[in-house]
Amino acid sequence: MPRGFAHGNVFRKLGGHQRRLKLLKILVNALIKNERIETTFTKAHETQKYIHRLIDIAKQSTNDAYTKDMVGYWADDDSNKRKLFSVLVPRFAEHSGKYTRIAMLPTWHIKDIDDHKKMAVLELKGNPLPPLPVKEDNPHTLQNVLITAAKNDWKAAKNIQSESSN
Amino acid sequence: MIVCMLIMNLNKNSRFISSFVKPTTRKRAFLCWNKLKTCSSNISVYTASHNEHRETSLIESREKNELQRRSLLFDEAKKQQLADRVPRIEKIEVKYKGRVLTDDAVMFMNKNLSTPYHCAMHIGTGVANSSVLAVVTPSDAQSNSTSVSKVQTSHDGELVTTDPAKPEQLLWDIHSPLPFDCELQLLKFTMNNTLQWQHEQVNKAYWRTCSVILGAVVQEAFKENQKIGLLKIPEISVKSGAFCYDLLLDPGMRDWEAKEEDLVFMSKVARRIISRNLKFEKLELEAGTALEIFQEDEQKMNTISELLHKNGQDSSIPVYRFGEYMDIMEGPLISNTAHIFHYIVTALHQVSKETNTWRIQGLSLPEELKLHHSVWSVLENRARKLVTEDLPENCDHDTDKSKKFNMHRYESIENKTKNRSKATGQWLLKDWMTSAEKIDPTVSN
Numbered sequence: 247m248p249r250g251f252a253h254g255n256v257f258r259k260l261g262g263h264q265r266r267l268k269l270l271k272i273l274v275n276a277l278i279k280n281e282r283i284e285t286t287f288t289k290a291h292e293t294q295k296y297i298h299r300l301i302d303i304a305k306q307s308t309n310d311a312y313t314k315d316m317v318g319y320w321a322d323d324d325s326n327k328r329k330l331f332s333v334l335v336p337r338f339a340e341h342s343g344k345y346t347r348i349a350m351l352p353t354w355h356i357k358d359i360d361d362h363k364k365m366a367v368l369e370l371k372g373n374p375l376p377p378l379p380v381k382e383d384n385p386h387t388l389q390n391v392l393i394t395a396a397k398n399d400w401k402a403a404k405n406i407q408s409e410s411s412n
Numbered sequence: 413m414i415v416c417m418l419i420m421n422l423n424k425n426s427r428f429i430s431s432f433v434k435p436t437t438r439k440r441a442f443l444c445w446n447k448l449k450t451c452s453s454n455i456s457v458y459t460a461s462h463n464e465h466r467e468t469s470l471i472e473s474r475e476k477n478e479l480q481r482r483s484l485l486f487d488e489a490k491k492q493q494l495a496d497r498v499p500r501i502e503k504i505e506v507k508y509k510g511r512v513l514t515d516d517a518v519m520f521m522n523k524n525l526s527t528p529y530h531c532a533m534h535i536g537t538g539v540a541n542s543s544v545l546a547v548v549t550p551s552d553a554q555s556n557s558t559s560v561s562k563v564q565t566s567h568d569g570e571l572v573t574t575d576p577a578k579p580e581q582l583l584w585d586i587h588s589p590l591p592f593d594c595e596l597q598l599l600k601f602t603m604n605n606t607l608q609w610q611h612e613q614v615n616k617a618y619w620r621t622c623s624v625i626l627g628a629v630v631q632e633a634f635k636e637n638q639k640i641g642l643l644k645i646p647e648i649s650v651k652s653g654a655f656c657y658d659l660l661l662d663p664g665m666r667d668w669e670a671k672e673e674d675l676v677f678m679s680k681v682a683r684r685i686i687s688r689n690l691k692f693e694k695l696e697l698e699a700g701t702a703l704e705i706f707q708e709d710e711q712k713m714n715t716i717s718e719l720l721h722k723n724g725q726d727s728s729i730p731v732y733r734f735g736e737y738m739d740i741m742e743g744p745l746i747s748n749t750a751h752i753f754h755y756i757v758t759a760l761h762q763v764s765k766e767t768n769t770w771r772i773q774g775l776s777l778p779e780e781l782k783l784h785h786s787v788w789s790v791l792e793n794r795a796r797k798l799v800t801e802d803l804p805e806n807c808d809h810d811t812d813k814s815k816k817f818n819m820h821r822y823e824s825i826e827n828k829t830k831n832r833s834k835a836t837g838q839w840l841l842k843d844w845m846t847s848a849e850k851i852d853p854t855v856s857n
Binding site: 384387388391396399 | 601612614615651777
């Protein structure tokens with residue numbers, strides 16, 4: 247199995263190591279500035295990982311050398327840096343985990359596209375733009391009701407266990 | 413029997429017999445003779461076992477006769493009601509509201525004869541097959557209501573307007589006929605995100621049908637010499653994880669514990685009932701006919717008297733029939749057992765030792781909402797515990813008996829009812845094991 251596809255992970259090269267980093271830096275900055283961007287699916291999938299990590303770093307709010315380095319590299323513009331700390335961190339304060347959403351776009355009508363690339367839209371959650379028509383899970387159907395109830399049960403049991411151990 | 417005795421007594425040489433006896437009688441004679449030989453030389457033992465066999469077959473036939481009698485009475489009541497309500501065919505106007513404006517339709521259907529299922533069939537087979545409940549709003553209510561049109565009252569200096577009374581949204585079974593002009597909405601298992609109330613109603617109805625089927629399973633699974641009383645279906649929300657039925661078992665079974673083989677057997681019995689694709693027919697019976705039908709069942713008589721107490725002596729009692737089984741239920745039920753995909757009996761807990769009440773629990777999901785077997789086993793594990801939502805806090809049940817199942821080594825009950833294909837050895841999707849015999853020696857006293 248080629249290393250890039252083992253264990254279900256996808257490691258994309260995107261044109262070379264240096265080129266990849268430059269590309270991702272541009273995309274991350276564009277996402278922070280515009281809150282919704284349209285690229286190919288592979289590029290969007292890669293930037294997701296970097297954006298999640300960047301927001302996690304910013305949420306920690308330590309004036310570390312590490313944070314300064316990272317934020318200084320990835321959120322290049324001054325305005326982007328300010329936006330990160332003043333807008334995005336409070337927005338995602340209670341949100342644990344995935345801060346972005348990808349939706350696929352139709353490409354059958356575009357004649358210029360080579361190799362039938364998959365185009366996608368990448369957006370930060372909670373943005374002020376009109377919502378994407380993405381189908382989200384229906385929380386009211388029988389199986390979802392049962393699954394959420396089982397999840398809550400398990401969490402409650404776990405809490406009781408942790409409390410008793412403490 | 414006599415012939416074989418004679419032949420036996422005459423001589424043991426078969427050749428001598430064959431000359432003047434027909435081969436069929438000779439075979440029969442030999443079979444009888446072998447039976448006599450194998451069942452010890454004591455003829456008394458043979459006759460005793462013969463009598464026992466006769467007794468059990470009598471009990472079986474009695475049960476069957478009972479069920480047949482009930483369904484005959486049900487049919488008669490149904491015919492009479494039809495004859496009363498439909499002296500001649502009248503028309504009603506049914507407005508169907510679909511998902512989109514273009515799906516809306518106005519239909520002229522027969523009064524007291526046509527059901528929401530017939531309306532759905534006019535629209536399309538997809539709609540008819542996937543719809544499970546109906547919401548009916550009678551359009552006569554607005555003109556008939558003597559109360560409130562718009563009222564302007566001055567309250568604290570402000571003008572307050574109260575809206576006219578909205579016509580009620582009634583939940584309707586798909587196979588029960590419509591008696592008035594109405595607007596019709598058909599509900600499915602998966603609808604739009606925003607329709608929460610509709611989803612809740614469908615889920616409740618589905619839970620109720622599964623409980624009713626549990627009642628039939630219990631009747632089928634236990635041996636006939638056990639007395640079982642079906643107490644009631646407790647009102648339990650879907651979130652508790654399992655649907656239940658309260659039972660009164662034989663007093664001899666106080667110290668009995670349900671093993672996993674018994675649960676697997678009962679799931680197979682349930683599967684045999686469900687695979688027949690039974691429709692649920694509803695009838696509102698008068699108290700007299702209901703008492704006649706459920707003559708021999710103590711518990712059902714009690715429930716009927718309770719219902720009459722609650723709603724008044726002249727009220728009608730709703731009875732549902734599916735196949736050969738009948739039950740008294742109030743709420744709407746799912747149209748057909750064909751909608752069910754997963755169905756297992758997960759637990760039989762003893763709720764209280766004094767009164768010998770037991771609670772049988774199960775778990776099921778419809779065909780539109782299938783689950784992967786890994787997620788299903790998580791839900792199954794949860795359904796094994798006794799559902800205590802309905803019971804008072806200081807209950808008699810033993811908490812030690814509800815054993816903790818290790819998550820990693822949980823063996824799903826459903827996996828034992830699945831069939832594997834002979835070619836590949838993998839699980840087949842819709843091929844379940846149904847129990848062949850009616851009585852299993854393990855599920856008894």
